[in-house]
Amino acid sequence: MASRGWTSRVPSIASRLYFFLIVLQIPLFRVTCRSGMCSTPIQVTSSQLIASEIIPVPVVKALLYPGAVVNGLVKNMTVPSWNDLLDIYNLTTVKEASAVVDLQRLEVLAGSYFSVAGALVGLLKPGRMSMFGTLLIIWGLVKEGILGKPVNVDPAKAVYVYPTMLIALICALSSIKYDVKKAMRPAPARTIAKPLQSSSKSKLK
Incomplete structure (x- = not known):
């Protein structure tokens, strides 16, 4: 019973770990984006949201701020200012940047949206959105870095996948609830209709 209780908590634990990986902006990959170089789904999503003006800027800043605080404390033990977030992430000129970069990486862009939303x-209800987002990002990175010809020959701008992407994938897959009992339960036996007694007696007469 104890093991069953622990396994039932795995999706919620995995969802929380995935949440911290995304919101705290742990580097998962490295690709070029509108703001320059992006290493997390939130950075890719934020550059697109600021450029398209779909969501107000304060909401985008709220997504960026937790990761900015963690990065600031880790790098130089300082807490970044709320007003300097757009400058820190080079988002002040993304509206003038070309949209070709995002069009070349639609899988990474769509996957980043799904990853952030998932x-x-x-946190409220573990689902498959995180898994779809992570798989889309991985497919986009593999498509560009292995199957396709890299656009940039500069190693500093080449596509790169960090080992933390594997952790994100495991968390995304583990956050899905699998009903093992329901899957292993045999299908109900079909009842065979028996002829009515009156009809069988009429046939004998």
Whole structure:
């Protein structure tokens, strides 16, 4: 019974770990984006949101601020200012940047949207959105870095996948609730209709 209780908590634990990976902006990959170089789904999403003006800027800053605080404390033990967030992430000129960069990486862009949304929604109810987002990002990175010809020959701007991407994938897959009992339960036996007694007697007469 104790093991069953622990396994039932795995999706919620995995969802929380995935949430911290995304919101705290742990580097998962490295690709070029509108703001320059992006290493997290939130950075890719934020550059697109600021450029398209779909969501107000304060909401985008709220997504960026937790990770900015962690990065500031780790790098130089300082807490970044709320007003300097757009400058820190080079988002002040993304509206003038070309949209070709995002069009070349639609899988990474769509996957980043799903990953951020899945991380936020997963706190309330773990689902498949995080898994779809992570798989889309991985497919986009593999498509560009292995299957396709890299656009940039500069090693500093080449596509790169950090080992933390594997942790994100495991958390995304583990956040899905699998009903093992329901899957292993045999299908109900079909009842064979028997002829009515009156009809069988009429046939004998």
